[in-house]
Amino acid sequence: MKLPDCKKNRPLREDTAGRLNIGYLISQGLKNRRRNRSGAVSSSAVLFVCLLLLGSAYLFAANIINILDVVQGENVIMVFARYDASKLQVDALGRQISAMENVEDVQFISKEEALKQQLALLKGSASAALADNLPENPLPDAYCVTVRNMEAFASTADSLKGLQNVENIRENRELAAQLTGLSKTAGAAGLGVVLILAFGSLLVVMNTTRLSMQKSEDAIKIMRVVGSTERDIRIPFLVEGIANGLVAGVLAFGVVWGLYAAAIAYLQPMISVFFAGQFLPFGRFVLPLIGAYLLVGLATGVLGCRFSVRNYFREKGKVVEIVP
Amino acid sequence: MIHIDGVSKTFVDGDRTVHAIQNLSLHVKRGEFVFVVGRNTSGKSTLFNLITRELKPDDGTLTVDGTELGRIREKDLPYYRRKIGVVFQDFRLLPNMGVFDNVAYAMRVIHSHSEKEIRKRVAYVLNLVGLAQEKSRASIHQLSGGERQRVAIARAMVNNPKVLLADEPTGNIDPEMKVEIFRLMRGISAQQGTTVLMVTHDHDLVKQFTGRVVTLEGGKLAGDKVYRVPLARIPATVFPAAAKLLLPGDERASAQTAGHGEAPQSEEIGRLNNLLSILNNRYGASA
C-alpha cells in the first residue's frame, strides 16, 4: 500500500498488500466469457474468418513467390522438335544448338523419356491406365538448353525459336510475368479483405467487451468502491477478449493446416506437370502462422477491450456514486 | 480521523444549480459513531461521495486518516479507498455469487491473499455481523433483506477499513430488522474501533440510541449533538427537569418551551445527577 497505514487491529498480512491477485481476476474473466457466450461466439467467429483469410493469403503468396523464384531462376529453355522431324533432323538440330554462342549445355530428352517422366508424376493406377490407352506418344523430342548469360536470354530464346525443325520453345518469362501479376492482385485483394475484416473483428470485440461490462456493472462498481485499480478492473475483460482471440487463432490454425494439406494432396500432381516447383511444406509456416495468429488474436482482444473499457469509463464517468 | 473544513459542493444540472453541500465543517474522531440525519436532498450522500473522493469539493478541504484528499494523485485513489468500507441502501451484492464469495470478493479483487487467509477472515467478519456459519454457503436470493445487509456489512468490513460509511443501510429492510442493523453498526464501531458514519431516515430508531447525531439541512450543518441517554427513553413528562439537563442545548430549549417549568435549581441538579447515573446504568448498554 502506498499510503501510510496503521498496524493496530489489522489481522490481514501487510506484505500481501498491493500484490495483484491475477489468478482470481483471470478466473473472473473466463467466468464473464461463459456468461457472455453469444459475444464469445460472434467475436471468435469473425476473428476466425479474418485469420483464416489472412493465413490462406499468406500461404498462397508464399507459394507463388516460391514458384516465381524457381521459374525466374531457370536459365533453361526447352526446345521442342517438330513432331514429324526425323531422327536425323533432330540430331542435326541438337548439333546446331550446341554450336550456338550463348549455350552452355544441351541435353536431349527423347519423347519416350519425357512420357515416362510425366507418367511418373501421376499416381500409380492412373498412370498405368494412361500408358495403356495412349495410341501413340503425344510428346515431341526435346532439348533442354542451358543458357550461359542470362542477359542475352531473350535473344537466345528468339534464335532458338527461329531454328529449323523447331515446333516451339518453352521459356518461362511470360509465365513469370503472369504469376507476378496474379500474386500482386491476390495480395492486394487479400490485404484489403483482411484489413476490413480486422476492423470488423475489432468492432465485434469492442461490442462484446461492452456487453460483458454491462453485465458486470455491479461487480465493476464494487471493485471500484473497495479500491481496485483501474488496471485491475480491466483485467477480466482483457482476459475475455484475449481468450476469444485465442480460440479464433487455434481454430483458424487448424483449419488452415487442414486446407493446406488437402491442397497439396489434390493440386501437387497438377502443378508438377507445369513447374519444377513444389508446394512448400506446411512445417515452415507453423511458427510464422502461430506467431501471426497470436499477435492478431491478442492485438484485437487487447485493443478492442481497451477502447471499449475506455469508452465505458468515459461514459459512466470515473465516478461510481454511493447513491444508485 | 475525518476532518471536513469549509467544504462546498455545487452541481450544475442544466440551468439548475444545486448547492448540495454548503460551507460544511465536521470533525469526527477515531472510533466515533455518528448518525447523519436530514431530509431527502439535504446532501447526505454527497457528503459520503466527498469522503470517498468519488466527488471533488469546489471549496474547502477534507482530511481522512491523515491523508488530505486534495493531494491524492488519481492513481493512488484506489489505495485510499481501501481505508473506507461502504454499505449501500440496496446492498449491491453480486447475485451470481454466494455469501462467502461476495464477502471474499472484496479481498480477492485487491490483494493476493491465500485462500486460507481469506477463509479465516471471511469467517471472522461473517461472525462479526452475526451470520451463522451455515449461511456462508447460501446464495444471496435465499437471504432476507436484513441478512443481505449483514453480508454487505461483512463485505465492507472484510478489508478492515478505518472508516465505515453506511448510506441508509436500513432503507430496504423490514422495520423489525432495522434495530438489529442499528445495533450491529454500533457494535462494529465499539468492537473494532472503526469510525462509522451512518445515514438514516429512521428518526425513531436514532432516538433509541445514544451518541452523536449530525443533522444536515440544505447542505448545511443544522445540528450536531451527542446524546448520553437515548432520547426516546427520557420520559420528558415524568422527568422534565432531567430531560432538560440530559438533552443537548437546543433540545433543552425546546423542552423548556414545551412548558415543563423553569431552569433547574441547584439542589435539583444534585438529584438529577443521581438520576443521570441511574439512567446511564440502565440504558447505557447501547452507548
Ligand SMILES: Nc1ncnc2c1ncn2[C@@H]1O[C@H](COP(=O)(O)OP(=O)(O)O)[C@@H](O)[C@H]1O
Ligand atoms: N451527481 C449529481 N448531479 C447533479 N445533482 C446532484 C448529484 N448528486 C446529488 N445531486 C443533488 O444534490 C442534492 C443533494 O443530494 P444527495 O446528497 O443525494 O442528498 P441526500 O442523500 O441527502 O438525499 C440533491 O438536490 C441532488 O439532486
Ligand SMILES: [Mg+2]
Ligand atoms: Mg441519499
